[in-house]
Amino acid sequence: MRQTRRMGFFDDLADGLGGLLFDATIEDGVRGTAQVVAASGYYGRALYQNCHLEVVVEAPGIPATATSVDALVGRSTWPRPGQVLPALIERANPREVRILWDEVPSTLDAARAQAEALAAAKRGEPAAAAGAGPGTGPGSGTTVRIVGDLSSITPEQRAKLAAMGIDLDAAQSGSPAEG
Secondary structure, eight states, rough: OOOOOOTOOOHHHHHHHHHHHHHOOOSSEEEEEEEEEEEOOOSOOOSSSEEEEEEEETTTEEEEEEEEEEEEGGGGGGOTTTTTTEOOOOOTHHHHEEOGOOOOOOOOHHHHHHHHHHHHHHOOOOOGGGGGOTTTTTEEEEOEESOOOOOGSOHHOOOOOOHTTHHHHHHHTTOOEEO
């Protein structure tokens, strides 16, 4: 009888590469979101790089769960903290997550939409008129609660918050401001 011997470092390396090259196996998945808490930095000029993400995933029937995701990510969709990504989450084990990278807008498109929304807010136009209302900003899908005195927020800060789809009047009335 032949014994199988693990080689330690090389097996760990192969396991790590397998996680980067092959998506998580999702047998009973539900669509949800993964909010980025932290993402590894992007270095160099390659079109794709390995990215380590710390995220909080949630979906209908799945409570918020903190987990890690390792993925091969394109330069144009590199994630940033606060960003909410579309995800497929394993119902039986919410720590098994596949980010739906094909549905993530490019960093350039997201920046353009945010710039247009900010410009519209500075012109006194509603953010939706610029085509970038709630649900399209960097933190779309999140709930914002403001704690403290809202009177100290400057008009410029109010304009920036409005550009991100955050309604301070709703926050003052006690209901959460959707962002």
